[in-house]
Amino acid sequence: MSNKTPFFNDVKDNLFKYLVIGCSLLVVVLFSLIFILLVQRSLPALSENGINTLIGSVWDVNNLVFGALPAIMGTLVSALLATAIAVPISLGIAIFFTEYAPDRARFALSVFIDLLAAIPSVIYGIWGLWIISPLIKNYVQQPIVDYIGFIPLFAGPAYGLSIFLASIILTIMVIPIISSITIELLSSTPSPLKEGMVSLGATRWETVRNVGIPFAKLGIFSGVILGLGRALGETMAVTMVIGNSYLWPFSTVSIFAPATTITSKIAGELYEASNPVHVGSLIELALILLIITLIVNFASRAILRRISRRQFR
Amino acid sequence: MPLLSRRMKDKMVKYVCLLLSAIAIVPLFWIISTVVINGISILSWEFLTSLPAPYGEVGGGIGNAIYGTLIINALASLWGIPVGVMTGIYLAEYDKDSRLGNVVRSIVESLAGVPSIVFGVFAYSLIVLTMRHYTAIAGAFALGLMMIPLVAKASEESMKVVSNDLREAAIALGIPKWLRTIKVVLSIAKGGVLTGSLLAFARISGETAPLLFTALFSFYWPYSIDQPMATLQVLIYNYAVSGFGNWVLKAWGASLILVMIVVSINIAVRYLTKKKYSGCE
C-alpha cells in the first residue's frame, strides 16, 4: 500500500469523484443546451412565421413563407406506415425465433438482425435510390396505377421516389428494433406458465398466443413505440428516396408521389440557407422533431417502468 | 376442433413466421450483394489513395474521405468515449439512486433517442454559426455526443453486474473508492465497456446527417481539423444523388469500404461476446 497520508488519498478520491460527476453534469448541460440553442436560433422564424410553420403548406424561400405542414405530415405518415407494416413482420420473426427455429437457425437469424440494424442509413439510401426505386416504379407502382389508379391514393404518375418507397425502406430499418425487443420478451415468458399450457396439450402456437404474447404485450408495445421513434428521426435513407417535393399531400394524395419529411427538408436546405428566417425555420423544424421524438421515447420508457413495477407485485 | 387441424394450424403458423423472417432478411443479402457487386469493380489502389477528380471528370478516388472518416471518428471517440465511460461509472458506482443520478440516467436515455440530424443542427448552431465557418471539429463534436449514451449505457450495465463481494473485499483491504472503481470494477467490466465503445464507433461511422452541415465535404486532403473534411458517408450521399454515372459508381465503391468497416466491427464484437444467443431457453 502507498505510504501517502490519508489526506492525499482523500484528495484523489475527491478529484475522481468530481471528474465523474463533472462528466455526467456535462452531459446534462449539453442536453439542455440542445433545447436552449435550438429555441434561440429558431426565434427569428417563430416571430416572423408564428404558427404558420405548423399549419402552412407553402414553403417559399424567396418570399419568406415557411409552411412545413407537408413535411410534418410526411414524417408522421411515413413513420406510422413503416411501423405498422413492421409490427406483424417483427412478430413473425420473434415467434419463429423463440418457438420454431432450430439452434443454428436462431444463431443465424440473430446475426442477420444485428447486421440489418448495423447497416448505415446512407447505404440504405443509395440502395433504395439506385436499385429499388426503378424496380418499384416499374414493377409495383406502374401496374397498380394501371389497374386501380382511379383511386386517388394510388393515382399516377408513378414516381419511383415517393412516400411509398420511403415507407418501405423505413419498414426494413425498423424491423430489427421491434423484433429484437419482442424476442427478448417472448424468451422471458416464465416457464411455469408455458409448462402449464403444454400440460394441457397446447401446440407451440397456442402457447405463444395464450400465454407468451399476453404476457409480453406491454413490452412489445413499448418496443413498437421505440421503433416509431427511430422511424421519425431517420434522415439519410429517407432523404435519398422520398423525392423531396411538396407535391404530397396537398397537390395529390397518391402515395406514389414524391414527398418531404422534416429530416429531408433540413438535410436538403440547411447548408444553403442564408436568410436568418430560413435558417430559423429549419431549426424550428429540428426543434419540433426533437420534441416529438422525446415524447415518443419517454412514453416507451414509462411503459417499461410500469411493467417492471407490475412484476414486483 | 380436432387435434389434426390444431396441428395443421401450428404448422401453418410456423411456415408463415418463417416466410416473414425470410422477407425481412432478403434486404440484408440484397443490399450487401449490391454493394459488393457494384463497388468491387471500381476498387483499386489508386481509388483508395487518391483525391477525387472534379465533377464531371473520371478518375481520382476516395483517399481523402477514408482518411477523413478515420480522423473524425478518432476525434469523436476521443471525447465521446471517456465522457461516456465516466458517466457510466457515475451511474453505476456513485449516487445510484439519488435524484441527480436518476436525472442523469433519464437524460442519457433521452439522448439515445435524439435523431442524428438534431445533433447536426445542434453542432451547427453551437460551433459553425459561432465560428462562422464549417469545421470538422463541429462534426466530431456531434458524433462524439452521439456516442455518449451508447458508451454510458454499456459501461453502466457491465459495471452493475460486477458482484458486490468484490467491492466489499476491496473496501476491507482499505483501497480508496477511486482506485477500487478503476482497478477492480472497471477492469472486470472492461469487456463490456470495450464492446460498447466498438459498437458506438461502428454506429457513428455510418452517421451522415450530423456531418452534412458541420464537416461538410472537401476535395482535398485533410489539412486542418478546423476546416471542412471529406468523409466516406458524406461522399456516398453527395455522389449518389449527383446522378453522374461515374460518381454513382464511386459512391458504390465507398459504400463497399464503409460496409466492410461496419460489418467487421460488428462481427468482432459478436466474437468478443460469444454468449449472446446461446440458443437455449
Place this chain on the structure above:
Amino acid sequence: MIMPYKLEIDGLSAWFDQKQVLKKISMKIPDKSVIALIGPSGCGKSTLIRCLNRMHELIPGARVEGRVLLDNVDIYDQKVDAMEVRRKIGMVFQKPNPFPNMSIVDNVVAGLKLSGKKNKKDLMSIAEYRLKSVGLWDEVKDELKKSGASISGGQQQRLCIARALAMEPDIILMDEPTSALDPASTAKLEELVQKLKSEITVMIITHNVGQAARVSDYTAFIYLGELIEFGETKQIFESPKNPLTERYITGRFG
C-alpha cells in the same frame, strides 16, 4: 378378479444428454387408485412423471427409451400424438401456475377452449362443476372474473387441479403439489386427492413420507433413478421388502 391395469410402465429409461436419470423402470398401475412416488431429492421422480405425459422429451438433449402403455396403447408409439397424450394424462406442478392473464373461470376451461369448445354456457357450467369438485366454488364464486393469480397459494393449486380435471384425463400426475402450501391447504388437498380416486388414477410425488402413507393406495420408492420397491402402501410401510426402502421410510437417509 384381475383388475386391468390403467397404466403399464415397461422398462422406461430416460437421459439428459449423456446422463441417465431413469433406469429401466417397470410398474403396473391399476385404475382409480392413488400411487405415491417417494424417494430422496433428485430428478428421478419428476423425470418419471414427465415421461408419462411426454414432457420430458421437450427438453433439449433429452431421450426416452422403453414403453408406457395407457389402456394398452404405447404412448411413445410413432402414430400417437404427444398432445393427445397430454390431454389424457394431466399434470399439476409443484408451484401452482395459474395463468395470470386469465380469469379464474377461463383458467379452469383453458384446455377445453383449446380443443375448440366455444359455447359460453357449457364452459361456465363445466367451470362451476370442476370448481365445486375441488372445493373452490364457495370460496371464489363471487370473484370469478378476477385473475387466476389473485387468489391464495392453496386456492391456486386447487385451481390448477380443476384446470387439469376439466380435460377429463384418465390419469392426473402431481409433482409435490403441497410442498409450497401451508398445512391447512395441504390437508384440503389431501382430502381432494382421496375424493378423486373414485374417478381417476392419481400419481403423486411427495417428499413427505407421512403424506404418502396417508393418501395413497400404492407406493413406489425410487432411488437414484431405479425403482427399488413398489407395492400396496400398507405393505410398504409395515413390512418393506428392501432394506433401502426401510431406511428411507424410517428417516435414516434422504
